[in-house]
Amino acid sequence: MTPEELANLAHLRRAKDAIDRDYALPLDVPTIAQKAFMSPAHFSRKFRAAYGESPYGYLMTRRIERAAALLRAGASVTDACMAVGCTSLGSFSSRFTELMGESPSAYRGRAHDAVEAMPACFARFATRPLRSPAEPKSSRNGEALRQGAG
Known part of the structure; x- marks a missing residue:
């Protein structure tokens, strides 16, 4: 992992910790992205890649948990x-x-x-x-649906 990638992960972790701590405050992606020193679009892509869900999805999951x-x-x-x-x-x-x-x-x-x-x-x-897994997408021949019905 490059030093830049490690720095990005540290910034993402800082933003994730801010979501965990400040979940009850009025947060939006631009505000959270500032904590990671990234643009909102870049932050959203990197957050999803690192944690498997969007920053807003993570925030709402924490809110529902609480x-x-x-x-x-x-x-x-x-x-x-x-x-x-x-x-x-x-x-x-x-x-x-x-x-x-x-x-x-x-x-x-x-x-x-x-x-x-x-x-x-x-x-x-x-x-x-x-989150429940996404519904299978149907293909032209319906193969995905048949496999899911298993």
Whole structure:
């Protein structure tokens, strides 16, 4: 790895740490890119290459992760939404459902006894939102769809 690539990784890590720390603040890609000393477009490409998702996607995943912890603790959906920096309850609910597989209200309403019994470090790992893999693209002969149906 070249010294320039190492420097870029250090800058990306600084930006990722800023997202983890400041997730509840109004962040956007240009603001985060400044922390990495890169243009927004270059930063987005490098971030995706290094971490496998866009900076905005990473930010929203962290926000949903923190919101899930608040919902498990008994916060209302609206309070959790606002506490993690989301301004639209509808967008928050859609993203929460996409990442967690159930609505925020359903998540809040069910028991989380197993998570509450875990040490915090294990609970964070066990409850981390994961994006589902992309749907297979159909080809002219439908081969991708048949392989996915397996």
